[in-house]
Amino acid sequence: MLTGASxxxxxSDSLICQxxxxxxxxxxxxxxxxxADTELTPPDMGTYSSRVTVAAGNAALRAANLVRGExxxxxxxxxxxGADDLVARDREIFVxxxxxxxxxxSEAINLYQKRHNGSPLVAKASYTSPDKMSPTYxxxxxxxxxxxxLRTGEVQVVRxxxxxxxxxxxxxxxxxxxxxxxVLMGMGYALSEHLIVEDGRTxxxxxxxxxxxxxxxxxEIRITHVISDDPEGPFGAKETGEGSVDxxxxxxxxxxxxxxxxxxxxxxxxPEKILRGLERMEGSNGKTAD
Amino acid sequence: xxxxxxxxxxxxxxxxxAVKPNDTLLEVxxxxxxxxxxxxxxxxxxxxxxxxxxxxxxxxxCITLAVDAVGSDITTIEGLSEGEEMHPLQASxxxxxxxQCGFCTSGMILTAKELIDREGNPSATQIREAIxxxxxxxxxxxxxxxxxxxxxDRKK
Numbered sequence: 184m185l186t187g188a189s190x191x192x193x194x195s196d197s198l199i200c201q202x203x204x205x206x207x208x209x210x211x212x213x214x215x216x217x218x219a220d221t222e223l224t225p226p227d228m229g230t231y232s233s234r235v236t237v238a239a240g241n242a243a244l245r246a247a248n249l250v251r252g253e254x255x256x257x258x259x260x261x262x263x264x265g266a267d268d269l270v271a272r273d274r275e276i277f278v279x280x281x282x283x284x285x286x287x288x289s290e291a292i293n294l295y296q297k298r299h300n301g302s303p304l305v306a307k308a309s310y311t312s313p314d315k316m317s318p319t320y321x322x323x324x325x326x327x328x329x330x331x332x333l334r335t336g337e338v339q340v341v342r343x344x345x346x347x348x349x350x351x352x353x354x355x356x357x358x359x360x361x362x363x364x365x366v367l368m369g370m371g372y373a374l375s376e377h378l379i380v381e382d383g384r385t386x387x388x389x390x391x392x393x394x395x396x397x398x399x400x401x402x403e404i405r406i407t408h409v410i411s412d413d414p415e416g417p418f419g420a421k422e423t424g425e426g427s428v429d430x431x432x433x434x435x436x437x438x439x440x441x442x443x444x445x446x447x448x449x450x451x452x453x454p455e456k457i458l459r460g461l462e463r464m465e466g467s468n469g470k471t472a473d
Numbered sequence: 474x475x476x477x478x479x480x481x482x483x484x485x486x487x488x489x490x491a492v493k494p495n496d497t498l499l500e501v502x503x504x505x506x507x508x509x510x511x512x513x514x515x516x517x518x519x520x521x522x523x524x525x526x527x528x529x530x531x532x533x534x535c536i537t538l539a540v541d542a543v544g545s546d547i548t549t550i551e552g553l554s555e556g557e558e559m560h561p562l563q564a565s566x567x568x569x570x571x572x573q574c575g576f577c578t579s580g581m582i583l584t585a586k587e588l589i590d591r592e593g594n595p596s597a598t599q600i601r602e603a604i605x606x607x608x609x610x611x612x613x614x615x616x617x618x619x620x621x622x623x624x625x626d627r628k629k
Contacts, residue, residue, distance in 0.1 A: 357570060359615075360570050360611075389517065390519040395610070398607075398617070401613060401614040401618065404615055
């Protein structure tokens with residue numbers, strides 16, 4: 184399998200191998216992958232905008248389907264069955280409900296090559312979104328529980344309960360990994376991360392000054408996969424990489440409002456801003472401060 | 474600047490290397506010994522990606538001078554596996570999906586190794602505190618904490 188998709192840690196290499204393995208009825212480990220090698224692989228637009236599973240995944244699905252179609256054609260002639268009745272599973276190609284009428288995957292490849300003067304079976308496919316932006320979007324409902332120290336204004340996110348619709352999760356563990364990473368990224372966005380630029384100069388050019396969350400801040404994260412079978416995604420899959428960052432900050436801001444009555448609309452919600460909000464509320468006899 | 478010949482003990486092997494007095498341990502590991510598992514993230518000791526073990530204790534190799542490492546036993550991520558056999562922490566990181574982009578992973582694992590060696594079966598709080606100096610942008614730390622905890626549990 185040659186793909187231009189770049190795995191930057193989100194798991195596209197595994198996902199693409201899973202898709203090809205599923206279509207061809209082969210074990211995962213049988214798929215050899217070369218990805219994002221500009222000398223060898225076809226072009227890909229890149230890993231951004233949560234398009235890899237849908238775009239590169241669909242391209243892989245189409246290429247694998249082309250290979251399977253060629254194999255099923257020669258196998259169906261040999262077995263005297265319709266190509267539509269064939270199933271590929273566990274390195275075998277067999278007639279549905281007639282496992283006695285079967286041929287191993289390698290025999291099928293051999294047969295294909297015999298029928299094509301020894302040519303290898305190669306297929307190439309690509310995917311272009313029918314919609315200029317994206318053919319599909321993920322959705323999420325995120326519930327946040329916070330503890331706010333009223334003396335210091337410090338916020339601790341205790342728990343995030345996440346229900347995310349990323350289509351059909353093809354690799355649930357990597358979907359969870361994406362959500363967990365997104366929750367922490369959204370927490371940093373909500374509570375601490377701030378690139379301060381004055382007169383064209385970044386005045387906090389360090390991790391300590393920028394303040395991203397550490398392992399100490401990791402809340403309990405409960406995840407429910409809301410499984411929707413997306414018609415456009417490969418095997419119904421959509422995305423989780425970015426759609427799960429967005430709901431986190433508003434959930435935290437709403438939880439802080441619920442806990443303290445302080446409504447803050449500018450991120451990051453620092454302890455100083457919360458304390459000032461609490462002071463304003465005291466000044467106006469406990470009415471909600473906006 | 475004039476170079477000096479020093480002897481470093483890395484992953485149980487002794488290496489003679491010519492270094493400048495201001496060469497960091499990270500530079501020598503990566504550029505002279507070809508051990509590129511330790512990463513340079515920030516270069517100023519804030520992110521933990523360059524963590525290696527010095528006499529079993531985690532140190533930030535980007536702010537450690539190579540000449541200061543003479544006489545110590547340095548362990549890098551390359552020294553953890555036994556041939557093809559992964560260290561239990563490495564295997565646990567793989568099994569738990571605790572690696573995403575991988576840039577923080579070697580530092581995380583080495584920091585965790587010291588914790589496990591010292592505590593045996595650390596609590597989740599101890600794990601969080603131990604790796605608080607190792608920043609990760611991908612995972613949200615959840616699966617890293619689980620992966621380290623699982624190795625501790627196994628040792629019970």
